[in-house]
Amino acid sequence: MSESxxxxxxxxxxxxxxYLAAAICLVLLFxxxxxxxxxxxxxxxxxxxxxxxxxxxxxxxxxTHRVVLxxxxxxxxxxxxxxxxxxxxxxxxxxxxxxxxLRNREILKGEYYVLxxxxxxxxxxxxxxxxxxTVYLGVELLALxxxxxxxxxxxxxxxxxxxxKYFVLGAIASGILLYGMSIVYGLTGTLNLGRIAAAVxxxxxxxxxxxxxxxxxxxxxxxxxxxxxxxxxxVYEGAPTSVTLFIGTAPKIAYFAxxxxxxxxxxxxxxxxxxxxxxxIAVLTLVVGNVVALAQTNIKxxxxxxxxxxxxxxxxGFVAGTASGYAAALYYTLVYVLVSLGSFGVVVLASRxxxxxxxxxxxxxxxRRDPLLALAMAMLMFSTAGVPPFVGFWAKLRIIQxxxxxxxxxxxIIAVVMxxxxxxxxxxxxKLMYFDDAPQTLPxxxxxxxxxxxxxxxxxxxxVLGVLPAPLLDLCAHVIH
Amino acid sequence: xxxxxxxxxxxxPIAAGLVVLLLGERNIVAGRWISLLATLAxxxxxxxLWRDFNTHTAAYQFVEKAAWIPRFHAYxxxxxxGISMPLxxxxxxxxxxxxxxxxxxIKARPAQYYASxxxxxxxxxxxxxxxxxxxxxxxxxxxLIPMFLIIGIWGGPRRVYATIKFFLYTFLGSVFMLxxxxxxxxxxxxxxxxxxxxxxxTLTEQRWIFAAFLIAFAVKVPMWPVHTWxxxxxxxxxxxxxVILAAIMLKMGGYGFLRFALPIVPDACRHLYFLIVVLSLIxxxxxxxxxxxxxxxxxxxxxxxxxxxxxxxxxxxxxxxxLRNTGTTHGAAMGMDGAMVQMVSHGLISGALFLxxxxxxxxxxxxxxxxxxxxxxxxxVFAGFxxxxxxxxxxxxxxxxxxxxxxVILASFKANFWYSALAALTxxxxxxxxxxxxxxxxFGPVGNERVAKLTDLNGREFLILGALAAVVLLVGVWPAxxxxxxxxxxxxxxxxxxATKIPA
Numbered sequence: 013m014s015e016s017x018x019x020x021x022x023x024x025x026x027x028x029x030x031y032l033a034a035a036i037c038l039v040l041l042f043x044x045x046x047x048x049x050x051x052x053x054x055x056x057x058x059x060x061x062x063x064x065x066x067x068x069x070x071x072x073x074x075x076t077h078r079v080v081l082x083x084x085x086x087x088x089x090x091x092x093x094x095x096x097x098x099x100x101x102x103x104x105x106x107x108x109x110x111x112x113x114l115r116n117r118e119i120l121k122g123e124y125y126v127l128x129x130x131x132x133x134x135x136x137x138x139x140x141x142x143x144x145x146t147v148y149l150g151v152e153l154l155a156l157x158x159x160x161x162x163x164x165x166x167x168x169x170x171x172x173x174x175x176x177k178y179f180v181l182g183a184i185a186s187g188i189l190l191y192g193m194s195i196v197y198g199l200t201g202t203l204n205l206g207r208i209a210a211a212v213x214x215x216x217x218x219x220x221x222x223x224x225x226x227x228x229x230x231x232x233x234x235x236x237x238x239x240x241x242x243x244x245x246x247v248y249e250g251a252p253t254s255v256t257l258f259i260g261t262a263p264k265i266a267y268f269a270x271x272x273x274x275x276x277x278x279x280x281x282x283x284x285x286x287x288x289x290x291x292x293i294a295v296l297t298l299v300v301g302n303v304v305a306l307a308q309t310n311i312k313x314x315x316x317x318x319x320x321x322x323x324x325x326x327x328x329g330f331v332a333g334t335a336s337g338y339a340a341a342l343y344y345t346l347v348y349v350l351v352s353l354g355s356f357g358v359v360v361l362a363s364r365x366x367x368x369x370x371x372x373x374x375x376x377x378x379x380r381r382d383p384l385l386a387l388a389m390a391m392l393m394f395s396t397a398g399v400p401p402f403v404g405f406w407a408k409l410r411i412i413q414x415x416x417x418x419x420x421x422x423x424x425i426i427a428v429v430m431x432x433x434x435x436x437x438x439x440x441x442x443k444l445m446y447f448d449d450a451p452q453t454l455p456x457x458x459x460x461x462x463x464x465x466x467x468x469x470x471x472x473x474x475x476v477l478g479v480l481p482a483p484l485l486d487l488c489a490h491v492i493h
Numbered sequence: 494x495x496x497x498x499x500x501x502x503x504x505x506p507i508a509a510g511l512v513v514l515l516l517g518e519r520n521i522v523a524g525r526w527i528s529l530l531a532t533l534a535x536x537x538x539x540x541x542l543w544r545d546f547n548t549h550t551a552a553y554q555f556v557e558k559a560a561w562i563p564r565f566h567a568y569x570x571x572x573x574x575g576i577s578m579p580l581x582x583x584x585x586x587x588x589x590x591x592x593x594x595x596x597x598x599i600k601a602r603p604a605q606y607y608a609s610x611x612x613x614x615x616x617x618x619x620x621x622x623x624x625x626x627x628x629x630x631x632x633x634x635x636x637l638i639p640m641f642l643i644i645g646i647w648g649g650p651r652r653v654y655a656t657i658k659f660f661l662y663t664f665l666g667s668v669f670m671l672x673x674x675x676x677x678x679x680x681x682x683x684x685x686x687x688x689x690x691x692x693x694x695t696l697t698e699q700r701w702i703f704a705a706f707l708i709a710f711a712v713k714v715p716m717w718p719v720h721t722w723x724x725x726x727x728x729x730x731x732x733x734x735x736v737i738l739a740a741i742m743l744k745m746g747g748y749g750f751l752r753f754a755l756p757i758v759p760d761a762c763r764h765l766y767f768l769i770v771v772l773s774l775i776x777x778x779x780x781x782x783x784x785x786x787x788x789x790x791x792x793x794x795x796x797x798x799x800x801x802x803x804x805x806x807x808x809x810x811x812x813x814x815x816l817r818n819t820g821t822t823h824g825a826a827m828g829m830d831g832a833m834v835q836m837v838s839h840g841l842i843s844g845a846l847f848l849x850x851x852x853x854x855x856x857x858x859x860x861x862x863x864x865x866x867x868x869x870x871x872x873x874v875f876a877g878f879x880x881x882x883x884x885x886x887x888x889x890x891x892x893x894x895x896x897x898x899x900x901v902i903l904a905s906f907k908a909n910f911w912y913s914a915l916a917a918l919t920x921x922x923x924x925x926x927x928x929x930x931x932x933x934x935x936f937g938p939v940g941n942e943r944v945a946k947l948t949d950l951n952g953r954e955f956l957i958l959g960a961l962a963a964v965v966l967l968v969g970v971w972p973a974x975x976x977x978x979x980x981x982x983x984x985x986x987x988x989x990x991x992a993t994k995i996p997a
Contacts, residue, residue, distance in 0.1 A: 394638055399664075400631045412672055413565075416679040424676075428668035435664050439641070439657055447645045447653050482562045489564060 025088030027072040043122025054122035062104040085143035090491040109357040110254030116365035131157035135266040162251040174250025185233035192226025205278040213281035238296040248316035257356035268345040287333040297324030332414040340410035343488040347407040354470040361458040377450025388471035393438040403477040499571040510611030528607040551985030570625040575982030577621040587740040588614040590957040591733035609639040627684040647731040655729035662722040666712035673705035690756040693996040699761035714746030727795035732851030740844035747805040756989040766813035776803030781922030808832030808901040814908030824907040831900025838893035845961040866940020871947040887924040893968035
């Protein structure tokens with residue numbers, strides 16, 4: 013009996029995953045027996061599940077220790093705690109924003125929420141992965157859920173095309189990842205990331221370089237880094253906007269964890285190899301993302317390319333190859349998720365039944381039609397451009413600081429120049445909303461009070477964290493050491 | 494109260510701006526009065542600032558320090574010395590006419606208009622009061638947002654082009670400065686400006702940092718050849734926007750050179766001073782000629798601003814020319830004094846001139862010089878003010894415009910005869926373009942029917958132009974208090990500017 017008690021007790025750190033898996037079953041049953049007759053009930057239950065989950069995560073959190081479970085394949089550390097909490101919150105906010113959108117398109121179905129929750133489970137598995145097997149499990153669980161979400165509106169040909177593209181390219185990336193992992197296993201004879209880290213220490217050996225190459229390519233693909241970014245704008249544009257909102261936010265947390273666990277932890281001994289590979293990727297990503305975004309007329313595509321450019325900044329944090337750089341990348345990721353929730357959220361809220369607000373011109377004179385939405389969007393755009401007093405400024409500052417600490421003069425120059433290029437297309441959105449007159453034909457925006465309140469909090473957080481950045485900066489530095 | 498006087502100066506207008514914004518367009522009458530009271534209260538707060546300012550020390554005064562980002566040793570640190578204090582007073586002073594001038598002129602979204610300027614005022618004071626480089630940059634960049642909206646929402650026909658150009662130019666300049674600031678933080682572990690000033694740097698490092706500063710500040714000043722955003726921004730901006738741009742925002746470039754470039758990278762400045770001198774003289778002479786041919790009143794004043802700001806950068810960097818020529822720094826302080834007085838004076842005069850153009854524009858809705866003529870016949874009181882400010886712009890003795898230019902020219906004699914000869918050309922050029930402007934707009938027979946129907950200044954306009962005229966004359970006749978306030982800080986700065994920071 014004492015043994016089983018101990019086992020139960022030792023499962024404590026894995027509470028988020030266990031809880032979420034059980035909750036998914038509950039939501040499925042609920043949908044089958046109750047939710048099917050009451051559209052929206054499953055959505056409410058899912059939000060409740062996420063709120064309780066966030067509470068449980070906080071309650072069971074051990075923010076000081078690093079605990080390894082399940083024969084070394086699972087790790088619960090302060091970093092995992094922070095990322096999971098962010099995962100719960102961002103998925104909850106994304107689902108909250110999407111509700112009316114889903115109802116208007118008659119895809120407000122329980123399965124949507126179940127898929128979102130399984131994707132979140134995949135995110136968690138990835139966050140806590142401590143062996144190559146767990147990593148792969150998480151990657152696939154997340155990816156398969158998301159493919160289905162992209163294709164969720166089965167009437168939409170564009171969405172089906174996007175899902176197909178995503179699936180095929182995603183499968184190739186998974187294959188590449190597996191191939192890299194198999195080489196690592198062949199070299200070290202272990203799947204455990206800790207033991208791999210201890211075993212792999214010879215940079216420039218052929219086998220290691222080969223393995224690192226495959227893993228870097230897979231990570232770059234998942235993050236959407238150039239030249240493995242082609243799927244991203246198509247998927248963002250083709251997917252229902254609520255799904256774009258989803259895949260543009262929470263999964264980035266997981267892919268940050270993927271990069272950190274595989275490269276910065278598992279392959280720490282050959283940091284010099286993979287930073288050298290990431291450097292050109294980061295530069296290309298910054299340049300292509302920002303320059304191509306300039307030419308977009310579709311806001312979803314524009315935000316997709318903007319995402320790519322942010323991925324470039326996150327990778328720059330990894331290029332620094334130091335704890336400070338990883339902390340900067342973590343901070344950037346969290347800030348990116350917060351701001352993207354808001355900006356994709358605005359796109360969702362500006363859309364109505366039979367009308368997708370996906371062209372930039374749909375935002376003309378938004379200030380006159382909906383001052384709150386316009387103000388929130390303006391704050392989010394200035395934040396993404398990296399202008400104080402908004403939080404995006406600190407994200408860029410941290411990356412530049414990390415680059416200076418590793419003496420990357422040219423990367424600093426490229427980063428700051430590209431942030432100016434980026435500012436142009438964010439300003440263009442503000443210009444459309446505030447300086448242009450509204451055409452009469454545009455439908456009104458979402459008026460649901462709760463959702464608008466959430467968006468207001470989201471935008472206010474961007475300002476408050478910008479004026480008082482210390483707590484989040486400290487947290488990020490604390491969990492990565 | 495002195496313990497948090499500077500914080501009050503920064504946050505009072507910002508808080509008032511937020512209140513006006515929240516009250517919204519429906520309560521605009523209340524919003525208007527709150528705006529006016531807030532700007533007056535901000536100026537009133539400058540009274541103890543000026544009165545209790547110790548004119549015998551170069552140290553920061555009214556200092557405040559609170560933890561902001563402890564991990565990065567960035568503090569909410571404020572303080573003023575003789576260089577920043579007059580500029581804070583100037584900021585507080587020049588925001589008042591902006592609010593009054595908008596009183597019943599701005600019809601579209603007035604609450605947001607006032608709120609933008611109030612928030613702007615707080616941020617600008619923050620720029621001058623920050624003694625922490627990160628805080629400085631925070632205010633410096635944040636300031637772009639209200640100005641972007643001011644030009645973009647209330648501006649003229651080409652406002653979108655102008656405001657995006659303005660934003661991107663200044664943003665491009667600033668990010669390099671940010672990179673330089675972070676570099677120095679990584680080297681010395683603090684964001685305090687004083688720590689940067691004490692940080693030893695090799696000549697190569699200093700050159701890079703100087704380049705970053707030069708891009709940031711040259712765009713802001715603006716110096717030739719990165720000045721092209723200014724005429725566009727000025728022409729399109731509403732009157733208030735032009736006033737704040739010319740009176741305060743341009744000064745930030747000059748302030749940046751004094752606070753950052755000279756004391757932080759003195760060796761690079763000594764090596765590259767000639768570049769600045771040449772660019773300044775080009776601004777003074779070439780831009781002076783450009784101003785001559787302008788058809789648009791605002792554009793003419795905008796170019797005149799660039800030319801006058803050339804004097805500021807010239808005065809600041811004369812110290813190195815004097816050191817090279819005479820081996821001493823005797824007279825260098827005079828150049829910097831001149832630069833500072835010129836900044837304050839130009840803030841007053843250019844602001845007043847833009848307000849004059851605003852007065853005409855509100856009545857005629859055109860800024861083309863050709864549309865006017867003989868305004869003196871219908872608006873004699875206005876004509877008097879316009880002529881006064883125009884003469885001040887040309888540097889007439891007895892006005893503030895004379896003091897700064899005279900000091901800079903005097904100091905440039907010590908450096909090089911040719912500098913002063915070329916700089917003195919401005920006395921002819923400025924007189925030519927300004928007086929010709931006055932001749933075509935104000936004097937002569939009544940130009941057309943619309944001019945014939947003009948009505949003279951109303952009480953509101955008289956009040957603001959009259960008050961500015963009084964200050965312009967006061968500084969011109971009796972600049973001693975201003976020079977006294979700046980004295981020790983300028984002396985200290987000269988000392989810093991010629992000391993070497995290259996590690997032995």
